[in-house]
Amino acid sequence: MNSRIDSSIILKRGLLIDGEWASGSAGTFDVVSPHSGKALYQIGKCSPSDADRAMASAKAAHANWAKTPVVVKAKILRRIQQLMLERAEEISQSICAEIGKTITDAREEVYEYAAPSWGKAAEEMLRHRGMTFPSTQEQTNNKRLVQSFRPLGVVAVITPYNFPVDISCIALAHAVAAGNTVVWKPSEYAALSCAMVADIFAEAGLPPGVINVVQGHGDVGAALVDNPEMKGVFFTGSTATGRQIAIKSVLKPQLLELGGDGPFIILPDADIDAAVEGALNGCFYYSGQVCTSAERLLVHEEIYDEFVEKFIARTEQLNIGDPSLETTQMGPLCNATTLDRTVRHVDDAVSKGAKIVQVGPRDGLYYPATILTDVTLDMEIVQEETFGPVAPIIKIKSVEEAIEIGNSSGLGLIASLWTRDLATAWRVSEALPHGTVNVNETSNYWDQLAPFGGTGNSGVGRELSKWFMDTFTESKLINFDLGGEKAQNRRAEGGW
Incomplete structure (x- = not known):
């Protein structure tokens, strides 16, 4: 397995908080090669308290990130895409070693899906527009109704092993494009591949705390969902876990992509x-x-x-x-x-x-x-x-x-x-x-700019493109009355 990360410092890739890596407070865990059955390395393991610290970091970073100009955000996201493509072979080799995906499919994941998602999210951000509406409730031209979108705040992103970089990058890119900050719990089976992606953020100019990383197991993901500062959650995984997340996240925006029956x-x-x-x-x-x-x-x-x-x-x-x-x-x-x-x-x-x-x-x-x-x-x-x-x-x-x-x-x-x-x-x-x-197409075909998601026990919501942006922003309507000439009968129907 080739990597930019020297094996001596892999242990410190357990917790990314405020833009700095630390080892995590719960010791270490092994990542094992599915091919050989041997441990590839040990990596730092986070505890639920680390997850809470990462949430605090994301909350502190949110105000500045939310007001950062969209053109500045777009430049950062495009730079992440560029750096990912420059390191795509190393990330692909790591995916292959960690989860046993063939090297050709691992390259497809990084080159075709994961890296471009950052550029696509940048373009979606530039085009995620509000609307104006006519006044329909009164007989007047003095009203102006304007819809805009505001970010949720801190979003939890919990991602699976099968597309550890692709699914993560889709969620991360669109969540931050929408103006949110993130705490990301990657799959423990692909910890180094995901850390290699996270290493790019600071170099690309992403401010500290905008994306935080907590490596570990299910207790860490559960802590993110339980944290009251969590304002929205993205999860891809089993229906059983998705149901638990949905119950704990009542009244919060959710995007849950769960099992399929194909x-x-x-x-x-x-x-x-x-x-x-x-x-x-x-x-x-x-x-x-x-x-x-x-x-x-x-x-x-x-x-x-x-x-x-x-x-x-x-x-x-x-x-x-x-x-x-x-x-x-x-x-x-x-x-x-x-x-x-x-x-x-x-x-x-x-x-x-x-x-x-x-x-x-x-x-x-x-x-x-x-x-x-x-x-x-x-x-x-x-x-x-x-x-x-x-x-x-x-x-x-x-x-x-x-x-x-x-x-x-x-x-x-x-x-x-x-x-x-x-x-x-x-x-x-x-x-x-x-x-x-x-x-007349295999079930394993999807388009990265079309809505993706399921019904029933297969999940809630649609990811990709504008659908992701809609889920992780809140619609805000502002009604203006400009004053001026008053109508004698302002009611829309009148007569009562």
Whole structure:
């Protein structure tokens, strides 16, 4: 693993407060390579009291940051983007080492998504405008109604391991672009990658205290949510944790991006070869550890056998192994929790009659690319998000059955639909509750300037672009009465 941060000072990357790094007050924790199983390094660990200190730092920095001219903020955000691109290879190598993402996918995360998010947030800030309204309540021209936006204050940003830099940068960039200050709790599985991003802030000119970092485990994130100075929260992670955050953050703006059920529907008129490629990406991209993964393949009985045969053949071509090699297409799972859940779901399905095909090693955190056929609705793998490299295939008889299954989980992040018929695509897309439906495209496709988020147990709100800015600002309306000539009857309707 290459890094600008010398190993002797990694321990001090536990707490970023007031623009200075410290080790944290709760000792250290290991970050372990999913590939080798060996500890990569130890890093400073924060306590809940550190989280409270970071909140105080963010609060103290807020007044000055909120009144900083937007063109100054934009220049800082663009500079962060530039510096991230200059260090993108080092950050990518760190992501690969820490979470087992292939080096090609890690580079994609940094170059294509994470670094550009700072420039995009700068442009959104320059274009996040208010409105003026006519007076409709009185028969007068003396009123002026003006809407503007004000920042919330201190925002907690709690981010996951699977896109440790991308998801974090989206949230951080837009939160500070909106005029907020932030306390960021990164994933403990990607602590160094996130610290490398945080190292850029001061060099780019971001004032001390605008973004603070607390490394550690769940107790630190919980302390951020519990702190009364927290005025808004961004969280990406499990539905169970998201529900706890929502309960504790009542009456505060929230953007929660939670689990997905990924129905991947293939109808008889679909381009089967294209659907196979889409499913390969949907099921096995980053070993299935993506909230938008294809968690359930719903394949019409008329093309079921053809699809399964081609899908197995294509899966057998995957190059699975060391994620640091540019030829590798799928690496290990990130942690034991994900592995245990994957094993449990697959074992349950096989015990209930599913047939299994596996490709690749099963060693340590490596789990094979797994295809399950004869899958039925009573299996755990259909009822819960697996978050692993498994493709459960369910044979369906009709579009109506696909819609019924797609609506059955209580989750609703992204669905994928494969058909050549425009009317069918439109009607099925409308019938599914999901925040996004990708037609003739893998479930793992998203656009960084389009609204992203789910319904039901998949979350609250929409991130990216203006939707993020809207969530983390408050609308303020100012009504002016300029005086002048008074109307004899000012009431809008009159007569009462």
